[in-house]
Amino acid sequence: MDVKKILGHCDHTLLKQTATWEDIRQIIDDGIKYQTASVCIPPSYVGQAADYAKGKVKICTVIGFPNGYNTTAVKAFETGDAIDAGADEIDMVINLGWVKDKKWDEIEHEIRTLKEICGDHILKVIVETCMLTEEEKVKMCELVTLAGADFIKTSTGFGGGGATFDDIRLFSENIGEGVMMKASGGIASLEDAEKFMELGAERLGTSRIVKIVKEQ
Numbered sequence: 445m446d447v448k449k450i451l452g453h454c455d456h457t458l459l460k461q462t463a464t465w466e467d468i469r470q471i472i473d474d475g476i477k478y479q480t481a482s483v484c485i486p487p488s489y490v491g492q493a494a495d496y497a498k499g500k501v502k503i504c505t506v507i508g509f510p511n512g513y514n515t516t517a518v519k520a521f522e523t524g525d526a527i528d529a530g531a532d533e534i535d536m537v538i539n540l541g542w543v544k545d546k547k548w549d550e551i552e553h554e555i556r557t558l559k560e561i562c563g564d565h566i567l568k569v570i571v572e573t574c575m576l577t578e579e580e581k582v583k584m585c586e587l588v589t590l591a592g593a594d595f596i597k598t599s600t601g602f603g604g605g606g607a608t609f610d611d612i613r614l615f616s617e618n619i620g621e622g623v624m625m626k627a628s629g630g631i632a633s634l635e636d637a638e639k640f641m642e643l644g645a646e647r648l649g650t651s652r653i654v655k656i657v658k659e660q
Contacts, residue, residue, distance in 0.1 A: 574605025
């Protein structure tokens with residue numbers, strides 16, 4: 445698969461706690477140079493990043509990150525604040541405790557609430573697959589579909605596990621029409637990236653693919 449095509453599906457990501465503006469600026473420069481789908485950065489840098497990027501690369505940020513147990517009201521505020529600051533795409537983390545409690549209505553309502561705030565902006569729903577049973581993963585495919593989100597996403601990268609081929613296969617068999625998939629966490633090679641895309645992943649959340657290309 446063409447490397448440019450792979451890069452065009454990457455959300456070039458930097459979410460480590462110690463990221464500085466200089467680090468973020470470099471991520472944006474790389475995103476522009478290598479024409480990645482977006483750059484995914486901490487919310488506190490969104491405004492500065494949007495001003496710097498000037499529309500040359502999409503700005504993605506995270507909501508309820510990385511644990512997901514903020515209240516819906518807090519996530520709603522975060523989402524509106526990020527979009528007002530210039531975010532193009534939102535990656536939200538579900539409340540995993542609610543999954544274990546089977547609070548399906550609350551989860552669907554939260555996703556739907558954030559999608560309403562996003563409007564035409566893309567909403568990706570991080571379900572942290574490494575913490576879910578297969579039954580719970582299937583249920584989340586159903587809820588993400590019902591709530592009208594744009595993507596279901598595997599992982600934060602902070603939960604102790606990342607994307608697997610099996611999870612993307614499972615998603616592909618259970619998501620509804622119009623829902624796309626993002627594989628995120630631990631994608632360490634062009635071969636892995638290509639395999640995830642062959643399985644149907646529309647986006648790849650990774651910091652490594654651009655680094656690999658730069659080193660070639």
